[in-house]
Amino acid sequence: MNIDLKTLSVAELKALQKDIAVEMELRGKEERQKLLQEFRDKAKALGVSLEELLAAPKPRAAGKVAAKYANPANPEQTWTGRGKRPLWVGECLASGKTLDDLKV
Numbered sequence: 001m002n003i004d005l006k007t008l009s010v011a012e013l014k015a016l017q018k019d020i021a022v023e024m025e026l027r028g029k030e031e032r033q034k035l036l037q038e039f040r041d042k043a044k045a046l047g048v049s050l051e052e053l054l055a056a057p058k059p060r061a062a063g064k065v066a067a068k069y070a071n072p073a074n075p076e077q078t079w080t081g082r083g084k085r086p087l088w089v090g091e092c093l094a095s096g097k098t099l100d101d102l103k104v
Helices: 010-046 050-054 087-094
Strands: none
Touching (some): 010 050
């Protein structure tokens, strides 16, 4: 199909553009439906539903972690040993203490 675009008016070009956009949307929907059905068929062949395959894994329950270290100068300041080391831990280590000295 060859259309000589130079022979079309601006109005005809705009109409053609709109028709193309509508057709592309319809074909896209059809393609997605075909793909979805293909995935459902493959899942069924495996003995599971597509919904089971696409279900998001359940997030782990994030529980609090007990503190392993406490600041001898201020026991309310604690650290689990995870994540970035607090400043007070660095200061204690710089003063000659060890992490074992800071254990709760």
